[in-house]
Amino acid sequence: MPEGMLVTGATGFIGGQLIRRLADQPSIVxxxxxxxxxxxxxxxxxxxxEINGDTDWSEALKGQHAIVHTAARAHIMDDEAADPLTEFRSVNVAGTLNLARQAAAAGVERFVFISSIKVNGEQTTSGHCFTADDVPAPEDPYGISKREAEEGLQQIAExxxxxxxxxxxxxxxxxxxxGNFANMTKLIAKGFPLPLGAIHNKRSLVALDNLLDLIINCIANPAAANQVFLVSDGEDLSTSELLRCVGKAMGQPARLLPVPAKLLQIGATVLGKKAMAQRLLGSLQVDTSKTREMLGWEPPVSVDEGLRRCFKNSQDE
Incomplete structure (x- = not known):
């Protein structure tokens, strides 16, 4: 008999595509x-x-074997909430733990939680990558809320x-x-020159197809139970390299000006855009060796192919 699978955030960027992928598997309803x-x-x-500590999940949980929880209050660059951490906690912590407790009571066996690398921190230094077993060091309200949700889930599991x-x-x-990725692609599409041609950082990223593949692996793989995994494409790029790859995938070469990173950092500080500059100029690399070794998983899609798929519809028009 096919097993029931509940996906939260079903109309979102990750959840919507995950449902389409799972719908093709006859063993899953x-x-x-x-x-x-x-x-x-x-x-x-x-x-x-609304998802919070009072949400009633009873109807949604009937007959479910597993849950993939993608719904969340997403990270916002210029959050205008009076108390962002309280807002994030309401959805990302209280909402998540409420769902998990009801799921356990309803007999759900596995809960796959889509967290964030922000739990590890905001950036890495040269020669160092984040690992799944690092001591968490979240810095912003979103990352803090995701870490608190992780801690609560681990307690519920115990x-x-x-x-x-x-x-x-x-x-x-x-x-x-x-978000920022979409904003950058729009600027490239318009031929707007970007002062990012001399950035030599290294950042990990993950194609949606690679993330979905890992999620599906984690739904059923016995080795995944009660573990934390990092994920990436396995090809770390500088901001300059990424923008050139995006331009190639779009068929619109990126126009990059070689402005020194230090000058950009000073300008961002003056303009109050230090967080944005950190994402463009700083490094953030992840080590996925635990994911690969424990689950026998490899990302099926390269960065070039992931970007090609990202812009496929616009290319075909």
């Missing part, structure tokens, strides 16, 4: 949880309302026997991606 049912065809979706799998992705790119 997938159900998507959303805050509100969208217009049009909503077969397979169930509305649960108390109830619910198998918890934690995945911490770095920047995820693919069709429908938003």
């Amino acid at each position: 997938v159900r998507g949880a959303v805050r509100a049912t969208p217009a049009g065809d909503h077969s397979g979706l169930i509305a649960v309302g 108390e109830t026997g619910l198998e918890v799998v934690i995945i911490r992705p770095p920047l995820v790119y693919g069709q429908g991606v938003k």
Whole structure:
């Protein structure tokens, strides 16, 4: 008999594509949880309302064997909330742990939690990569909320026997991606010159298809139970290299000006954009050896192929 699978954030960037991928597997009956049912065809979706510590998941959890929890209050560069940490905790901590407790009570066996590399920290130094077993060092409210959710999930796992799998992705790119990545691609598409041609940092990123492949592995792989995994494409790039690869995939060469990184850092500080500069100029590398060795997993898609898929529709138009 096919096993029930609940995916939260079913209309989101990761959740929506995960449901499409799982729907092709005859051994799984997938159900998507959303805050509100969208217009049009909503077969397979169930509305649960706002996600917080009081959400009632009872209907959504009926008959479910496993959960992939992608729903979250996402990281926001210029958060205008009066108390961002409280807002993040309401959804990302209280909402997550409420779901996990109800899932354990309903007999769900495995809970796959999409966390963030921000739990490890904001940047790495030369010769050092984040690992899954590092002491967590989140710096911003989003990263703190994800770490607190991880701690709560691990406690629930110990108390109830619910198998918890934690995945911490770095920047995820693919069709429908938003945020800074989308903003950069728009500038490249318009031929706008960018002062990032002399950046020699190293950053890990992950194609959406690679992340989905790992999630599906973690749903059923016995070795994944109660583990933390990092994920990436396995090809770390500088910001300059990434933008050139994006331009190539778009068929619109990136126009990059070789402005020294130190000068850009000074300008960003003056303009109050230190966080943005950190993402563009600093390094963030992850070591996925635990993921590869413990799960026997390799990213099926290269950076070039991931970017090609990211812009495939626009290329075909």
